[in-house]
Amino acid sequence: MNAHIVECITQGIRVQVEIQFQVKYSIPYSDQNVFTYYVHIQNSNGFPVQLLRRHWHIWESNGTKRQVRGEGVIGLQPLIPPNGHHNYESFCPISSSIGKMYGKYQMIRLDTNQLFEVIIPEFQLIVPEVQN
Numbered sequence: 001m002n003a004h005i006v007e008c009i010t011q012g013i014r015v016q017v018e019i020q021f022q023v024k025y026s027i028p029y030s031d032q033n034v035f036t037y038y039v040h041i042q043n044s045n046g047f048p049v050q051l052l053r054r055h056w057h058i059w060e061s062n063g064t065k066r067q068v069r070g071e072g073v074i075g076l077q078p079l080i081p082p083n084g085h086h087n088y089e090s091f092c093p094i095s096s097s098i099g100k101m102y103g104k105y106q107m108i109r110l111d112t113n114q115l116f117e118v119i120i121p122e123f124q125l126i127v128p129e130v131q132n
Contacts, residue, residue: 008121012045031095035125038089043080050079053106061098099125
């Protein structure tokens with residue numbers, strides 16, 4: 001499996017995403033292509049934060065565009081202590097052979113109750129056969 005990693009740092013929060021094409025759950029050159037993404041969120045600040053909401057933009061080369069908004073990630077609103085981290089895994093099915101995702105998290109500083117946004121870096125969803 002080919003894996004690709006992207007990362008971005010916003011206000012002391014590092015978001016790293018590793019993307020993998022899931023051959024087992026996909027039918028290449030069809031309308032069923034599944035990608036798993038592994039997210040590592042690192043809090044480099046001297047204060048605790050909590051991830052409250054997510055907002056994803058998903059684009060497919062067939063022209064499909066969608067947005068996904070919701071509370072937390074995979075049913076959790078994790079607390080991330082100073083110099084701590086949170087990891088999770090999710091997936092995205094697309095109906096074309098090329099796509100991309102990007103977004104943002106809404107977080108709160110637990111010492112001041114100040115809300116802020118953290119960028120989720122853009123990453124490509126490309127069926128490996130298309131890259132050759």
